[in-house]
Amino acid sequence: MIRKIVIVVTLIVWQILLFVSAHEFAVGSFYTEPPIPQQKSTRTPELGFVTQRLDNFDPANNQTWQMRYFRNDEFFASGGPILIFVGGQWGISGGLLQGGQIYNIAEELSGQMFYTEHRYYGLSRPTPDVSVENMRFLTSEQATADLAYFIEHIRQLHPEYHQSEVILIGGAYAGSIVTWTRQRYPHLVAGAWASSATVLANFEFIEYNEVVGSAFNHLGGENCFQRLSGAFSQAEQLISEENFTEISNVFRICENINFDDPYDVMEFFTILLQPLTRVVQYHRDGDITEVCASLSEVPAESDIQAYGRWFIRRVLGENPLPNDCVDFHFESDIQLHRNISWESTAVQRNDRQWFFQTCREFGWFRTTGSTSQPFGSSITIDYYLKFCSEVFGDIFTADFIRQNIRRTNVAYGGLNPGVKNVYFTHGSIDPWHPIGILTDFSPDSPVDIIPDASHWQDLGSDEPSDSAEIRAVRQRATNLIKLWSGLA
Numbered sequence: 184m185i186r187k188i189v190i191v192v193t194l195i196v197w198q199i200l201l202f203v204s205a206h207e208f209a210v211g212s213f214y215t216e217p218p219i220p221q222q223k224s225t226r227t228p229e230l231g232f233v234t235q236r237l238d239n240f241d242p243a244n245n246q247t248w249q250m251r252y253f254r255n256d257e258f259f260a261s262g263g264p265i266l267i268f269v270g271g272q273w274g275i276s277g278g279l280l281q282g283g284q285i286y287n288i289a290e291e292l293s294g295q296m297f298y299t300e301h302r303y304y305g306l307s308r309p310t311p312d313v314s315v316e317n318m319r320f321l322t323s324e325q326a327t328a329d330l331a332y333f334i335e336h337i338r339q340l341h342p343e344y345h346q347s348e349v350i351l352i353g354g355a356y357a358g359s360i361v362t363w364t365r366q367r368y369p370h371l372v373a374g375a376w377a378s379s380a381t382v383l384a385n386f387e388f389i390e391y392n393e394v395v396g397s398a399f400n401h402l403g404g405e406n407c408f409q410r411l412s413g414a415f416s417q418a419e420q421l422i423s424e425e426n427f428t429e430i431s432n433v434f435r436i437c438e439n440i441n442f443d444d445p446y447d448v449m450e451f452f453t454i455l456l457q458p459l460t461r462v463v464q465y466h467r468d469g470d471i472t473e474v475c476a477s478l479s480e481v482p483a484e485s486d487i488q489a490y491g492r493w494f495i496r497r498v499l500g501e502n503p504l505p506n507d508c509v510d511f512h513f514e515s516d517i518q519l520h521r522n523i524s525w526e527s528t529a530v531q532r533n534d535r536q537w538f539f540q541t542c543r544e545f546g547w548f549r550t551t552g553s554t555s556q557p558f559g560s561s562i563t564i565d566y567y568l569k570f571c572s573e574v575f576g577d578i579f580t581a582d583f584i585r586q587n588i589r590r591t592n593v594a595y596g597g598l599n600p601g602v603k604n605v606y607f608t609h610g611s612i613d614p615w616h617p618i619g620i621l622t623d624f625s626p627d628s629p630v631d632i633i634p635d636a637s638h639w640q641d642l643g644s645d646e647p648s649d650s651a652e653i654r655a656v657r658q659r660a661t662n663l664i665k666l667w668s669g670l671a
Contacts, residue, residue: 214533216273217354218465220283220644228253228277228298233336235302237309237320239328248302248309250329255280255289255296263293264373264668265337265349269330269364270298271357272537274305284642285352288661292670295347299333301326301357303536312523313530315575318539324594327364334371348373348668354639355379355615363595366602374604374667376660379639383598383618384545384591386584387564389553390617392456396556398463398612399471402635407475411459412557413486418455419559421487422448433491435499437508439515446513449566452551454511455490456558458497460549464614466637468648513569520574535574542571542579546588547618603627606663608656610636629663631656 231254237246253275268285280286280296289296300307303321310317330351338344349372351361358380365375400408421430427442434455441447462470477496478489499507520529520538529535541547548567551558564581571579598620607630609616615638623630633641633652641656665671 214272214537216270216276217279217639218643219276219278220281220286222278222281223286224255224257224281226255226257226281228255228280228296230277233333235309235329235332239325239332249307250302250333251275251300251305251307252333253277253280253298255286257296258289258293259295259343260293261343262346262670263289263295264664264670265297265334265344265347266294266664267297267299267330267334267349267351269351269353269357269361270300270304271353271355271360272301272304272533272540274533275300283644284657284660287645287657288664291661292665292668294350294668295344297337299330301360302329304533308525312525313535313539314523315539317523318536321536321540323360323363323540323544323591326360327367330360330364331368331371334368350664350667351375352642353377353380354642356381358619358639359595362600362602362605362607365605366595366600369603374606374664376606376608376664378608378642379610379613379615379619380607381545381547381615381618382595382600382620384547384588385618386546386548386588387552388547388549388618389551389556391547391549391614392460392551392556392558393553394612394614394617395456395460395463396558398466398614399459399475399557401612402466402471403475407471407478408557410475410478410486410489414490415452415455415557415559417485417487418452419561430487433487435495435503435508437510437512439510439512441512444513446566446569447511449562450513450516451511452559452561453566454509455494456551456562458494459558460614463612464638466612467640517570517573520570538570539575542567542575542584543587544591546584599624604663604667606660607631608633608641608660610638610640612636613638613640629659631659 231252232249233252234247235250236244237248238244266285266289268279275298280298285296288294302309302325303313303318309320334349351364351372352375353361358377359382361375362377362380362382365372396408399411418430422442430436440451462474474493477493481489484492495503498509520535522529524530548564550564551560551562552564568581571584603625605628607620607628609619609621610633612635620630621632633656634650636653641653
């Protein structure tokens with residue numbers, strides 16, 4: 184009997200369970216909490232809840248829900264800043280307040296630490312399920328309002344904070360949320376550190392895979408770049424020649440794939456690309472060179488054979504069973520993501536919620552529509568449009584999504600948010616940085632690009648291998664927070 188493999192991906196390791204969903208592997212694996220930093224504290228952060236309105240903008244709607252957060256007052260002294268690490272499209276855990284940069288800053292500035300959970304993620308569940316009807320309350324605007332009310336709540340609950348300024352810290356989508364909260368509620372928030380903030384909504388995000396490719400070229404070398412280019416080119420050639428037996432053997436494809444279905448083909452290439460994008464997005468020193476070394480282990484191999492060997496090892500493990508295979512069937516993903524239960528796989532992994540947000544507000548559809556990357560041209564915008572409409576309804580047409588993307592950029596300003604006291608930082612090999620603010624637009628909101636750094640790497644623990652540039656960014660963030668808190 185053939186055993187289908189489900190790959191559950193964390194930020195650090197690949198775990199193997201039963202039954203694969205290709206889209207779960209390709210997309211949902213990104214939507215997990217930032218890496219828990221090295222633990223410097225033995226104090227367990229306190230878990231708390233705050234009552235929030237279901238709809239912050241409709242006074243006639245009195246429905247409420249419980250927003251989850253963690254608190255660590257290990258270093259707080261009167262006048263120290265209130266440091267809020269803002270959660271994004273993931274569930275939160277207290278370990279993030281026991282190390283990393285928020286912990287270091289709190290220690291230096293006698294700050295109070297909080298970590299908030301975004302509505303509809305983790306255990307912050309505003310509605311009985313995540314139907315399309317219920318997820319109409321899942322928007323970035325509602326999330327920024329939640330933070331505003333959270334700040335009001337903790338100030339009322341803790342009169343000792345009356346001399347303290349509020350500083351928000353967030354990475355990736357949460358970096359955008361802290362930017363937009365400072366923009367909309369400047370009377371509540373004194374400043375923000377926005378790491379890897381994705382502030383520009385766009386339809387077809389071709390730059391993402393361009394950065395992935397350039398990172399392999401820059402850190403892995405031209406031969407590695409060409410090896411990857413050859414592998415994807417040869418895979419596309421085998422499909423065009425209808426040589427399905429060979430390509431299935433190379434990548435151990437389950438029998439339910441239909442290479443005559445363009446969406447199965449796009450699913451297939453999305454899966455092939457996924458492990459490489461993870462290597463770059465969460466890169467640490469040596470990750471890319473390790474991949475490239477593996478691809479050249481057997482010089483006599485063709486490019487596709489070399490990549491297939493690495494891919495199978497990465498996805499199925501070092502010793503897969505003889506009949507283990509990977510399921511690339513597009514329709515099985517549609518069914519998986521239609522499940523509206525909080526306990527369903529796609530919802531537990533934050534896939535359904537986040538994909539709804541991208542379809543409704545942001546786009547960020549990562550196609551291979553650029554010729555300036557080595558991963559072929561098989562992943563088109565149709566893949567994402569089909570997924571949005573099949574999972575969330577026929578209203579999610581290209582025009583509908585484009586209109587909502589325009590609305591998002593009008594609401595927040597895109598690359599010109601017009602905010603003060605926000606520090607924008609990006610890693611140069613973070614594939615998301617092209618949709619972030621990359622140049623200073625205000626003396627009060629500086630920007631730093633960290634050479635060869637990856638996604639929100641600057642928010643993590645101090646490491647002996649950290650570059651001088653990443654250390655300088657962390658020090659600058661501390662100095663700015665000290666200034667905004669009135670402590671300079």
